Amino acid sequence: MIVPFSVRFRGEERNTTSRSDLLERIQRLKREKKAVILAHNYQRPEVQDIADFVGDSLELSLCAMETNAEIIVFCGVNFMAETAAILNPDKRVLIPDTNALCPMASMLPADLVRLYRRKYPGAKIVLYINSLAEAKAYCDAVCTSANAPEIVNRMDSEMVLFGPDANLAKYAQKKSDKKVVPIPQYGFCPVHKLFDRDSIMLLKQSYPDAEVMVHPECDPEIWEVADFIGSTSRMYREALTSRADKFIVATEIGLLHRLRRDRRDATFIPAYEEAICVNMRLHTLEKVYLCLRDEKYEVRLPQKIVSRAREPIEFMLRNRETQR
Ligand code: CIZ
Ligand code: SF4
Numbered sequence: 536m537i538v539p540f541s542v543r544f545r546g547e548e549r550n551t552t553s554r555s556d557l558l559e560r561i562q563r564l565k566r567e568k569k570a571v572i573l574a575h576n577y578q579r580p581e582v583q584d585i586a587d588f589v590g591d592s593l594e595l596s597l598c599a600m601e602t603n604a605e606i607i608v609f610c611g612v613n614f615m616a617e618t619a620a621i622l623n624p625d626k627r628v629l630i631p632d633t634n635a636l637c638p639m640a641s642m643l644p645a646d647l648v649r650l651y652r653r654k655y656p657g658a659k660i661v662l663y664i665n666s667l668a669e670a671k672a673y674c675d676a677v678c679t680s681a682n683a684p685e686i687v688n689r690m691d692s693e694m695v696l697f698g699p700d701a702n703l704a705k706y707a708q709k710k711s712d713k714k715v716v717p718i719p720q721y722g723f724c725p726v727h728k729l730f731d732r733d734s735i736m737l738l739k740q741s742y743p744d745a746e747v748m749v750h751p752e753c754d755p756e757i758w759e760v761a762d763f764i765g766s767t768s769r770m771y772r773e774a775l776t777s778r779a780d781k782f783i784v785a786t787e788i789g790l791l792h793r794l795r796r797d798r799r800d801a802t803f804i805p806a807y808e809e810a811i812c813v814n815m816r817l818h819t820l821e822k823v824y825l826c827l828r829d830e831k832y833e834v835r836l837p838q839k840i841v842s843r844a845r846e847p848i849e850f851m852l853r854n855r856e857t858q859r
Contacts, residue, residue: 554581554820557820557821557824558585558820560824560828561585561820561823561824561827562585564824564827564828565827568605568606568827568830569603569604569605569606570604570605570606570607570608570827571587571588571598571602571604571606571607571608572585572586572587572588572608572610572823573586573587573588573589573590573595573598573599573607573608573609573610573611573619574586574588574589574595574610574611574818575589575590575591575592575595575610575611575612575615575789575815576589576590576591576767576768576771576787576789576790576793577611577767577787577789577790577812577815577816578610578611578789578815578816578818579789579816579818579819580789580792581819581820582610582818582819582820582823583789583792583793585820585823586610589793590768591679591680591681591766591767591768592611592614592615592618592664592665592679593664593679593681593682593768593851593855594768595609595611595615595619596615596618596619596622596848596852597852599619599622599623599626599628600622600623602626604626605626605627606626606627606629606827606830607619607623607626607627607628607629608629608630608631608823608826608827609628609629609630609834610630610631610818610823611630611635611815611818612635612636612637612640612665612812612814612815613630613633613635613636613637613640613834614637614640614664614665614666614667614668615664616628616630616834617667617668617834617836618664618668618677618848619834620834620835620836620841621668621836621841621844621845621848622845622848622849624841627830627833628833628834629826629827629830629831629832629833629834630818630826630832630834631817631818631819631822631823631825631826631832632817632818632819632822632832633832634814634817635814635815635817635818636814637665637814638724638725638814639665639699639700639722639723639724639725640665640666640667640670640699641667642698642699642719642722642723643662643666643667643670643698643699643718643719643722644667644669644670645667645669645670645672645673647670647718647719648660648662648670648673648674648698648718649673651696651718652673655694655696655716657692657693657694658692658694658695658696658716659675659676659690659691659692659694659695659696660673660674660675660676660695660696660697660698660718661674661675661676661677661678661683661686661687661690661695661696661697661707662674662676662677662678662697662698662699662847663677663678663679663680663683663697663698663699663700663703664677664678664679664851665699665700665724666698666699668836668840668841668844669840669844670699671843671844671847671848672839672840672843672844673843674847675690675847675850676689676690676847676850676851676854677847677848677850677851678707678851679766679851680703680750680751680752680765680766680767681765681766681768681769682851682854682855683697683703683706683707683710683751684706684707684709684710684711685711685854686850686851686854687707687711687713687715688711688712688713689854690713692713693713693714694713694714694715694716695707695711695713695714695715695716696715696716696717696718697715697716697717697718698717698718698719698722699718699719699722700717700722700723700724700752701717701719701720701721701722701723702723702724702727702751702752702753702754702755703751703752704716704717704718705717705755706751706755706758706764723752724752726752726787726810726811726812727750727752727753727754727785727786727787727810728753728754729807729809729810730749730753730754730757730785730806730807730810731807732756732757732759732760734806734807735747735757735760735783735785735806736760738783738804738806739760739783742781742783742802742804744779744780744781745779745781745782745783745802745804746762746763746773746777746779746781746782746783747760747761747762747763747782747783747785747806748761748762748763748764748765748770748773748774748782748783748784748785748786749761749763749764749785749786749806750764750765750766750767750770750785750786751764751765751766752786753785753786757785761785763777767786767790770784770786770790770794771790771793771794771797774794774797774798774801774803775797775798779801780800780801780802781801781802781803781804782794782801782802782803782804783804783805783806784803784804784805784806785806785807785810786810787810787811787812787815788805788808788810788811789811789812789815789816791803791805
């Protein structure tokens with residue numbers, strides 16, 4: 536089916552195009568400009584389908600480091616594109632829509648990290664990759680949801696300050712030997728707050744054989760009904776290797792597209808159909824096209840932030856034996 540799009544292409548004769556036309560233009564520009572498209576697991580299905588690689592933020596950062604491409608079109612929220620830019624100073628990292636911000640990352644401004652540093656001078660600070668580049672510049676190590684307990688355990692202090700996600704801090708506390716203090720006290724992801732334990736219990740009644748997979752950004756009462764708790768990359772691997780053929784999935788629903796595509800024999804049931812990160816979904820095919828055509832918007836950070844934030848991110852990369 537050809538779906539018409541009403542997008543205006545500057546300086547071009549037609550002002551409407553079909554999806555197949557748009558896809559062709561994107562592919563051509565990618566070749567001409569030696570570009571790659573990286574898409575997070577929470578992206579729209581059509582954006583995932585045009586991407587060269589789909590994954591979580593850590594996998595995408597590693598891809599950005601490994602590619603020979605000159606231009607990286609990063610379809611994810613700002614902190615992810617910033618991380619790719621910090622690790623790849625010699626490549627151009629573009630983001631199709633600069634409004635793709637993460638509200639959780641904004642809950643921990645850099646000044647607050649510095650304040651906590653002064654309040655707890657003996658503690659190390661681990662920040663979730665979902666944090667602002669300016670905040671990362673003042674921490675000791677960065678982690679993702681795939682490796683939070685491992686990174687926390689590697690700190691050489693008894694107490695570890697962890698932010699901005701208080702649920703991931705609790706998860707790291709549960710799985711590590713450290714005293715983990717959330718900073719700020721109640722940082723959260725608005726999308727993962729949407730899951731409801733009773734609704735999941737009802738789904739479990741309807742699908743008694745289903746495996747329940749839950750993201751650690753969800754509230755602890757949701758973890759309690761899970762068979763498997765993990766990041767999107769871990770959920771993906773679990774779904775590909777598990778003997779179950781039905782899964783109830785408690786994370787942003789974008790991941791279900793990838794799961795359904797790569798485990799065609801299985802049924803994936805969203806734990807809540809409206810668990811949608813609107814920020815992630817700001818990137819559309821049209822914006823990916825315009826991003827490649829006009830080579831914008833380039834992710835640029837002050838040099839001071841880049842050099843300070845690089846070390847804690849590299850700490851995570853050096854200690855990543857449990858990932859990928
Ligand atoms: O690290 C990521 O990509 C995020 C934000 C979530 C996940 O679990 O993959
Ligand atoms: Fe931020 Fe939550 Fe969206 Fe992830 S899903 S980008 S944590 S708001």
